[in-house]
Structures are given as structure tokens and as C-alpha cells.
Amino acid sequence: MEKTNYSSSILQYIPYFFIIWSDDLLSVSEVAVVRRIIKNDPTLSEDERELLYTWLHKEAPPKWKVIKNWAEIISNSGVKLNESDTYPLTSFSKKLASLNGGDPSINEKLSEIEINLGIQPNHYNHLFEVEVQKEKTSNYYSGKEIHQILMGEHNQQLEHFGEFLSHPNFSWEVNRDLDGFRKKVLTQVQHLGEKGYGAMAYPEEYGGINNMTLYANIFEYLMFVDGSLTIKFGVQFGLFGGSVQKLGSKKHHDQYLKNIGEAKLLGCFAMTETGHGSNVRGIKTTATYTRETDAITIHTPGKNDNKEYIGNALHGSMATVFAQLIVKGKNHGVHAILVPLRDENNNLMPGVTIEDCGYKLGLNGVDNGKIWFNQVQVPRENLLNKYGDIKPDGSYYSAIKNPNKRFFTMLGTLVGGRICVAKGALGGAKMALAIAVKYALKRRQFNDSIKIQEDLIMDYPSHQLRLTPPIAKSYVYHVTLEALMKTYSDDTITDKREVETQVAALKAVITWFANETIQECREACGGKGYLLENRIADLKTDVDIFTTFEGDNTVLLQLAAKGILSNFNSELNSGGFKAVLKMVSSQIKDKLVAINPAYSNKVDKDHLYNPKFHQHAFDYRTRRLTYSLAMRIKDYIKRGVPPYQAFLKVQSHLLALGKAYSCELAYTTFVRYTDSIEDQKNRELFKKLGALFALQEIREDATWYLEHGYIGSTKSKAIRQRVERLSTELRPHIENLVDGFGIPEHCLTAPIIR
Amino acid sequence: MEKTNYSSSILQYIPYFFIIWSDDLLSVSEVAVVRRIIKNDPTLSEDERELLYTWLHKEAPPKWKVIKNWAEIISNSGVKLNESDTYPLTSFSKKLASLNGGDPSINEKLSEIEINLGIQPNHYNHLFEVEVQKEKTSNYYSGKEIHQILMGEHNQQLEHFGEFLSHPNFSWEVNRDLDGFRKKVLTQVQHLGEKGYGAMAYPEEYGGINNMTLYANIFEYLMFVDGSLTIKFGVQFGLFGGSVQKLGSKKHHDQYLKNIGEAKLLGCFAMTETGHGSNVRGIKTTATYTRETDAITIHTPGKNDNKEYIGNALHGSMATVFAQLIVKGKNHGVHAILVPLRDENNNLMPGVTIEDCGYKLGLNGVDNGKIWFNQVQVPRENLLNKYGDIKPDGSYYSAIKNPNKRFFTMLGTLVGGRICVAKGALGGAKMALAIAVKYALKRRQFNDSIKIQEDLIMDYPSHQLRLTPPIAKSYVYHVTLEALMKTYSDDTITDKREVETQVAALKAVITWFANETIQECREACGGKGYLLENRIADLKTDVDIFTTFEGDNTVLLQLAAKGILSNFNSELNSGGFKAVLKMVSSQIKDKLVAINPAYSNKVDKDHLYNPKFHQHAFDYRTRRLTYSLAMRIKDYIKRGVPPYQAFLKVQSHLLALGKAYSCELAYTTFVRYTDSIEDQKNRELFKKLGALFALQEIREDATWYLEHGYIGSTKSKAIRQRVERLSTELRPHIENLVDGFGIPEHCLTAPIIR
Incomplete structure (x- = not known):
């Protein structure tokens, strides 16, 4: 039989050891923490110290009987666990130690184990068969703050x-x-x-x-x-x-x-046509300038060339119409022209036909319509002429001579809209998360037979894993979009190509994220989530189309990847021999990292939570994908495959690069932001969110990392465990986190959370 | 300079070699096919044969210049590619060979390369800069057949x-x-x-x-x-x-x-309560038998104990009400009682209150309501008494003494509904796929600058990869559900526990699959998919709730996993020492396989398409997950963690097991079915669908397979490539495949496909 009558000095360690070994919590740095505290504990005798040390070997853990004996000591103690104590586990330990009577000789440093191992009540309260005085939400953080x-x-x-x-x-x-x-x-x-x-x-x-x-x-x-x-x-x-x-x-x-x-002049943005959505350059509407009348004629030539899905089409009295501008018989490419749609009595202008798009999956409060133009004349002045103009003498003029460059410059000015779309989608995700979390903090279902009350569904690990990583991602994306918008609207940055690439990639990734998250929240709320009154249903149908409009996500990711590739190529070309050397040497470094098992199987907590590890992982992935993509395309072209076809053949590779790039960009932006937070307490929280984002991202793409030997099996599993543990660790603060989104109270009308 | 003037005999091979090397198509078995044909080709001289052999080394592929030279020969030839030829590539080759004048000496066996390597026009037509006479859909297969x-x-x-x-x-x-x-x-x-x-x-x-x-x-x-x-x-x-x-x-x-x-008596199935959805055993509605009146009183005790989401609630005149049956003061657990809701004039019966659930995300044609019962009396005869009865003397009787077993027996009879839910979801997925595919065969967007017409979006690899694997999955799931329903309704099988486990797992997996697929189809149709008239929008909102009703998916997967575990345990327990030995030896075999690089990196086509490989991969995964899960739970319990909590701690492991199990079951069922198809041509097609299903499943869980060393990096990449290639290979038949779903023409009303 094992020894079961421990001294008070030992007893005070029992709850810690029980938790550690019930959950296999120990990593190297954690052993060091516990060992140091034991070493410096003045209440322990040498024998006791030695006994405690024997319980600290990861390779030779205590026997089951021993651990089970601890469990019994704890459940037979009759001690209550009070979650609202500052250090709940330490208070619990103290009470346990003093049960033995006599002088408990408490070691005041014990709380350091609790702090350093990040042990939270919801990690262990279910391990104890004791009465738990629960608190639904910790007040350590403030949502408002x-x-x-x-x-x-x-x-x-x-x-x-x-x-x-x-x-x-x-x-x-x-x-x-x-x-x-x-x-x-x-x-x-x-x-x-x-x-x-x-x-x-x-x-x-x-x-x-x-x-x-x-x-x-x-x-x-x-x-x-x-x-x-x-x-x-x-x-x-x-x-x-x-x-x-x-x-x-x-x-x-x-x-x-x-x-x-002031919304006194309502208008449309008429770009998309039935026949041409993603391929804007191919739109068919014509804007033909006639010298004699000094007017531009807007015309819809064919059956599928009408404008479609145009918002404000039933209320608007004017439209910015995108059309092929033809001056003196020459097509100067896509330009924008202001075209009146309705007169002051709200009657359609001659030659303009508008049809309702009818009912949609969502967004039914938006009046989308189709618009046809039959030889509609507008004055020359109606040409929006910043980048291309028709001079009074009837000749075309643009400061940007290259039509290709002109087209992309014009479209580039509209990139702000794409950031807004991503922000809107993110707002939808935040709203759904707030509702799902608040519901999960009220809803109970199932229980342990010994308990009277059923468990809060927020206390189920699967529920935590479902909702917490998307919360972390929402924070990261929010910060990223703020930073992007600042760069985009900074007039001192004239070359916006980089930010355009970034926006294209992030719009795709964030709108997909929002749709998945809203779906997850719908399911997390069960049947209640299906009722319109609880708001998630509308979010789902409204946000759905965000993946398509302002640029189809699949098309945008490819656009982004092409942007990354052309940067890479121009870097190589302009940098010459030095750049090639640099690339080759970084390739070698990558390989060294990849084959170093000390790195690819490093599973220590400090390492896994270290932003340097995350950043390296993201940077490594983007670089490798860029390099291998460039080489694949080069290969195809060398073999005589036409470039357009070569790009088709690497489509899924392009999509992967676009995603990897957004992830790296978002994380880098977030880490920079986190470092700038002055208040330490909140900075730590943001760091934890960043770590959860990063580990979850690596986890979702673990196949790639494993395939490339960047992480080994053990590390891959450890990352998954860390995601689960971080989600649990954030459980007491999850309501503060969704409150941190700042959704006004009067907007949270869902009856399930009232 | 390389030799560029090839003889006719060599020329006829050039298109094959160009395709092979542009795409790195070769695997060992494929080299063997080509080599055999060269060897037996009577039109070749020994020198020519040797030259062709030099182009068959995977380790030393032909130089780029050579391949590019082939590309030039092809594009300068002026030969047209006619996709409707029986062997398009072989006809093309013949025409190319005869260009040189003289006797072309065509080798009639060349078509075997085309057949054996599975080279389809859409694999290569984009590689040639020649005019292509396309066909949208091959008529090799028939959708009707x-x-x-x-x-x-x-x-x-x-x-x-x-x-x-x-x-x-x-x-x-x-x-x-x-x-x-x-x-x-x-x-x-x-x-x-x-x-x-x-x-x-x-x-x-x-x-x-x-x-x-x-x-x-x-x-x-x-x-x-x-x-x-x-x-x-x-x-x-x-x-x-x-x-x-x-x-x-x-x-x-x-x-x-x-x-x-005959729908003359409309009724409801009143099980779910506001407070108790997933946890049916915990429902609060009571059915109390009173000896004096010989009646049962149905009562809703508390605020959240009303029935909710009850379909037919506004039209029904009767309901099967699930309630805690109390006889002589003793609760005998959940039973079903027929309760009239409305009289012949459609007025509510005394004590019954019904409220409309209002607007939902979808299914708004279903009248869901909430129902309260205030001391509603019904005769004793209204108890649905197959498994538990109140005898005329007022005592309770059931042939099933164990209340737990009785509860699950009753619920078990309703498992057919779960199969229907899965089938309904699958029907939704099929409909969405048919619309998306038919649209993609009409819609064009973007093009190569040399072409006049834009490309069909169905010809984009990313689009093929998006739609083809879900089509394959739909076939597999269809066959699986048919088989499940047959087992379920087979009265000779009295113990339905196994089929219940299977249904629980598959309902979850298939309804999730359907939702993802419908979403993918919505996005694949762009803005058009968002319009209600095109039908996908309704499918999306209707099928959404299938993941929740008739058992929440997350709960069902855990239920299934527990079923698998208890089978495993009872097998171990009943089998005694022999069973343990068997398990240990299969563990060892698993390890042997896992560490055998000849297996874990075998990337040959024949192996990757072999159902034996797929079945082993699925079987291995289920077994390993079962074993490690059983061990983890045992460990926790040995350490003194209460069982309920131990199960909570392995929640994500349970979900993984549930999914793995469904996949294995579905694939095994499908392979058995495929083998029974008599017609060889169609059997081959079904085999290809099975292979695509299996490889896609392995690809989606590649992280797990890599982590466990079951596949190596090379194999993981090869599997991904095979999924892409199979999707492309099925492109000519994709319309036949969706026609094979058998959706009546008059139901396919979506204007985008008319």
C-alpha cells in the first residue's frame, strides 16, 4: 500500500499534483517552476522535498494508485472550492492542509504554481468531486476597457x-x-x-x-x-x-x-453585368462620344450585357455607369460616367429600363435591380474624368498612357469598399459570437448524476473549442483591418499596389471566416438559433454574399497571389545576383530548420506560445509557397505551356498562397499592435488571443506543415492540445471578450440572451 | 541544338510525351504501359525505340528545350483537336504523323496509352495552342442509366x-x-x-x-x-x-x-421542450395516471417546460406527447401519449395553449409551434403502450424491466426518422450540385487572349475541385443510406443497437456535408446563386437546421462514439484473453505498417486507386482512435477522475471517432455495392467515384494520417494530386453524373440553367 497519511506540508501540494497528473499538464518549463518552488519551500523537510521531486518526472509519472489516492483525499476532505477567490486553487490547498490539525505551515509561494502554469478553475473543478462555488464570468477583465x-x-x-x-x-x-x-x-x-x-x-x-x-x-x-x-x-x-x-x-x-x-441625391454604382461579374475588363456596355452633339451615348448592346445586382436601383436617381469608352472610334477601355436614371418626379429617363432583381437569400432591404440603357445620351461633362478625359476638342486624354495601368488605377481607388466589406462581415461574426456566447452562459443541458443543476453549455470543452478560436480571430482581423484602412487612406503612400494585394487576400479570408463563424454560432444555439428573432439567421443570409460581391473570393485570392508573385519576381530581377544569393541562402536556412528535430518537435509551452515561433511558421510558409509556385510556373512556361494555361494549372497553389499571405499579414499586424498596448494586464490578454489565433491557424494547416517537415507529429498534437487548453483558459473571460466587441446593448435584441 | 525533324513514327508519340511531361503524369505503372506499347510497335526502328525510351525516365526527364520543341511542333502543325472523336488524342496524333508526308505507318495500339493513362481532352486541350472542337458533355455514360x-x-x-x-x-x-x-x-x-x-x-x-x-x-x-x-x-x-x-x-x-x-388526421410529434432538446431523458412534462378517473393528466410544470419547434402545431388536431409517466407516485420514465389538441371545429382543447414559433431562417412553410398543457386529461387508452403499459388495475407494466433500456428501445424505434433526415439533406445537396454544375456548363468568364470565347467556368480546375468530390460523396452516401435503411427495416434483425450507432454517426456527417456542399454551390453560382429564383438559397436555409433536429450533430457523434466504445469493451470483456491477444497483435501489425516506408510512401497510381488501400486506411484510423480513446478514458478513471468528467475531457476525440467510423462504414458499403454492379462500364465509373471519395476523405484528414506516420509527405502530396486529377478526369461526365441523381426535369426550375 502507498502512504496515504501526508503531512500538512505535503498535503498543500496534493491538489496541484493531482491536477498536473490528471491532465498531463507538464512541459519542461513547467517542471522547472514547480521544482523551484519546492526547492525554496521552508516548510518542507529534506525527505518531504525528495518525495515531491519523485512526483515530477514526466518519464516516470506517479502510479495510478497514488493519483487515485490523491483524488480520494480531495473528495473526502469536505473542503469547498470557491472560484471567486483570487487564487482559488491555492486557497483550496491551504484549507486542505489545515485539515490535518496542528500548524499548517503554509508556503505562501504556492500561488506561483497556479499563476505560472496558467491553471484556471475550469481546468480542474470538474476533476474534484467537491462542491464548487462557481462564478459565470470573472471580473478580472472589463469588456468596456x-x-x-x-x-x-x-x-x-x-x-x-x-x-x-x-x-x-x-x-x-x-x-x-x-x-x-x-x-x-x-x-x-x-x-x-x-x-x-x-x-x-x-x-x-x-x-x-x-x-x-x-x-x-x-x-x-x-x-x-x-x-x-x-x-x-x-x-x-x-x-x-x-x-x-x-x-x-x-x-x-x-x-x-x-x-x-446627405442622401438627397441617391445613386447607384453600376459596374457588374449579367455576363461579366469577375471579369470587369470584359464588360460590354458602351459609352460612345459623338463630337457633333458633344454628348456620350450609353448603350447596352446584347442580351446579357445589362447591369445586374445594382443596389439602390429602385430608389436611385443617378448611377455611376462603367462602360467601354469609345472616342473617335477607338476603345479607351472601361471608364465611369454619371447617368441620370430618374427625373425629379421619379419617372425613368428615356432609354433607361430597370427591373427588380426580386427576392434574394438575404439583404432583402436592399433594392437590387437590373439596368438596361438604350442609346441614352449624357453630356460630356458627366464623364468622371480624373484618370481619363475627353477634351473640349473631342479628343481623348489621359495622364496614364498604358490602358492596363489606367484600368487598375481606377479600380484601385475603389479598394476602400473591399475593406468595408471585410469589416461588415467581421461585424456580423462578432454579433453572432456575442449572441452564441451569452446564450451558452445561460443554457444548461445534461449533467453529472451527482449534480442537481445541469451544466452550462459554455462549460463543455467542445463548445469552448467551437467559439473561442473564432473570438481570437475576430480580434486579430479587427486590428488588421484598422491598420489596412489607415495605410489605404494615407495620402503620402502613392503606390497602393501592395495594399491592394493585401486587401484582396484579406477580404476573401475574412468574409469566409465570417460565414463559417456565423454558421458555427447558429448550430451552437441549436433550434433557437434558427428563429429569426434571435438574429443569427439574418446574419447568415446577409453575410453570405459578402464572399461574392466586391470581388469573388476565389478570384481575389488568385489576384493577391499574382501580386505576391510579381513582387517576388521584380525583387529577384531588380536585386540581381545578390537577391538570388539571398533567396538561395534563405532556402538553405529553411531546410536546416525543417530537418532540425529539436525545432520541429519542440513542444515546450514557452516555445509554443512564443510569437517568434508563430511568425517564423507563417513567414516560412509564405516564402516556400511563393518560391515553389514561381518555380512551377517557370517550369511550365519553359516546357512550352502558354502562360494563361500555366496559371490555370497552379490554381489551388495560388489559393493556398493567398491564404498563407493573409494569415502572415494579419498576425504580424496584430503582434505589432499588441506590443504597443501600454497596460500590462490587457496586453497579456491580447497576447493570449494572438497565440490562440496563431496556433489555431497552424492547426488548420497542419497537413502542410507536416508534409514539409516543419512540424513533427508530437508538435502537431501538442499544438492541438494547446488550442484546446487556451480555449478553456479563456473560458472565465469569454463574456468580457465578446463585450469587448462593443456591440451596443440595445442592438443585442435576441430574446435568447435577454 | 536538339533534333527537331522527327520521323512519322516518332511524331505520332509526340503529343503523348508532351502531355506526360507537361503534367508530370508518370507513375511506375504508367511508365510500364507506355514502354510496352513502344516495345511492341512494329513501325519503330531500333534507334527510334531507343530514343523514345530515353524520354521515359522519371529521374531524368527530357530537357525543357526538347519539350518546348514538341509544343512548337504541335502548335505549328495546324491540326485541329476534335473532342468528339472516340480517341481524340490518338486521332490527333495520327493527323500529326501524316503531316510529314509519305506513309504514316500508324501504330494502332497507341490508343491504349490514352485509355490506360486515363488521359482526357480536358487534361490537355489547354496545353496545345491549336484549335479545339469542344464538346460540353461526353455521351459515353448516360445519366438515366x-x-x-x-x-x-x-x-x-x-x-x-x-x-x-x-x-x-x-x-x-x-x-x-x-x-x-x-x-x-x-x-x-x-x-x-x-x-x-x-x-x-x-x-x-x-x-x-x-x-x-x-x-x-x-x-x-x-x-x-x-x-x-x-x-x-x-x-x-x-x-x-x-x-x-x-x-x-x-x-x-x-x-x-x-x-x-391519408392526412385526414393531422398530428404532431411533441418531444423537444424549450429547456430540453438534446437531453430527452430530462424532459419535464408529466403524464400522471389517476386511478379514480382512469385517466392520464398531461401537464407542463414550469416556464421552460413547454414543447417547442413542434411541426404541424397550427394544423394538427392530435399530438404524440412525450412525458414522464407517473403511476402510483412512481416515475417510470419517458413515455408517449396521444393527446387531442383541437376539436372538430379546430378550436383548441381545454388546457392546451399553442403559440406560433414565428419566422425561421428557412422551412417557413412548416407551422412550428410551442405547446403548453395545463392539467389536460386523456383516457388511459391513449398511452402508446407497446413498451410500457398501465394495466386495467392501474398498475404499471413493461416487459423491459430496466428503465434505461426501455427508454432507448422506445427512442430506437424512431431511428428511421434520422435516416430520412440524412436522406433529405443529401437530396438538397444533390439539387444544389445539379444546379451549380449545369450553370457552370453555361457560364463563361475570362479567357486566354488568343481565344475569342471566354472559358466555361466548369473548365477551371478550381471549379472542378470544388464540385466533383462532393458529387462523388453524394453517390457514396446515397448508397450507404439505402443499405442502412434496409438493415433498419429488416425485422429479422432484432437488436438494432448497431444500426442506431451507424445512423447517429451518418446523420451528423451527411447533414454537415450537405450544408457545406450547398454553400459551395451557392458561391460557385456567384450572385445568381443568391437569388431565390435559382433555388440554392432556399436549400441553404432549409437544410441548415438538419444539423440540429432529430439529434444535434455534436451530441449524435458522441453518442455514436460511445456505442463504438461499448462494442469494443464488450468484445474485449467477452473475448477474454484471446481478444486481448488479438488486439495486441493488431496493434503490432498497425505499427509495422506505419513504420514501413514502402507503404507509407507508396505513390503509385494502382496503389492509390486501390480500394484495399482505402479500406485499410479507414479501418486503421477507426481502430486506432477506438483503442486510444478507450485507453485515455481508462487512464482518467484509474487516476480517480469521475467517468462523466472523463468523457468530457475526451470530447474532441469522441467526435473524431464518430466521423472516422462513418467514413469507414460509408466506404465499405459503397465498395460492396460497386462490386455488385453487373455492367462493367458503369462499374468502372462507380469505382472511380469511390476512389475520389476515399482519397478526398484521406486528404481532408491528412493531418491525422501524417501525425500517425500512416502516410508520408510524398504520399500526402500524391493523394492531393490524385484528387485533382480525378476531378478533371470526370469533367466530361460531370453532367451525366448530376443527371444520375434523377432530379425530375420539371423540378429544376432555376432560370440560370434553363
């Missing part, structure tokens, strides 16, 4: 905006018929215009404050009210207004921008 | 049923208001009832034909009409009728079953 950190300079303005949304105009209700829903959303957009929220991104002289970042945050906040509102708001102020602002010149701004910002 | 094979004995009945669905009652339209939609669906259900389709699974004396398998197929076919119809049909005839049939006795059958089958 987290939100302030996240919003930074815009915190106050957004708080006001959040309060403004409590206006009855913005209250949520089921809307099933097109007309009623569209009218309501129109009123909301007009209300926002009147209050100056539409013009945020415009210059001051047109009622704005020149702040695109704040505009994008407002756009995201509107998702908490309704997806249709968000999109109609974006069509009016971002797409229509933005096209006038960015593709037009002063005359257009003076004439239209103020009215647009 | 495939469908006949799939439907087997029920083919004719289902064909009739499909035609019946052309009745105007079943035409699709947008339905946005609850009342109108519900009325329409009610009419449809009544129409089906009148025609005898509701009673299919009932005995002949009640209007049926005792055919549950046919019933399930009809259920699936209804998904092609509308999801709400499917579910309301299932509630009325499957759940309500099924509960009377399976839990009731002859008196209930005689009194109700005929009327139920």
Missing part, C-alpha cells in the same frame, strides 16, 4: 454613434415583404445622411471630416442593426459617393458630393 | 413519383408570408396523403405497402420540390404516424393509422 483599447482614437465617436443607434428608426423587426423592408432601410439611410454619418469620408467642404477609418467603423457598427442597412449605406455613400469623389474632379464634387453625403 | 443503377428495385416507382410531382400543386414559387406558404404546403401534404404516398411505410391493412426504403426515397425526392413540404410530410407520416405505428399497439393502429396515412 477592452473595447476602448480596440477602438483607440475613435472610441468616443463610436460610443456616441452606438448611442445614436438606439433611435427607434434603428430598432430591429422581422421584415418579410420587399416594399416595407426597403422603405424602412431607405428611411434609415436618409436619417444617417442627415446626421452627417454618410459624408464621414468626404472632405470638409462637402460636409465630411475626411476620415475613412471612422467611416469604415460606422459601416461595421451598422451590421449590429441590420445587414441591408449596412449595404445600402455602403452603396450610397461608399460606392456611388466614393466613385464621384475618387474618379471625378472638382466640378463633380461641387455639383454632387454634398447632396450625396 | 446511372440513375437506374442507383435506384435499383425502386427505379420504376420513383420514376412514376417523379412524374407525379409535375402536378401544378408542386410547382415552385417564392413564398414569403407564413400563412400563404403554410396553406400551400398543407395542400401538398394532403394531396400526397390522398394518393397513398404518406402511408408507404405502414402495413397494407392501413393503406400502406410496408416499404420504409421507398418511403425514404420519396421523402428525399420531395426535397426537389421544397424543403418545407419534405419536413411537414415527415412530421405527419413519419414522426406522428411512425410513433403511433411503432410505439402504439393494434387498437391505436386500427383507430388512427389509416386516417393519418
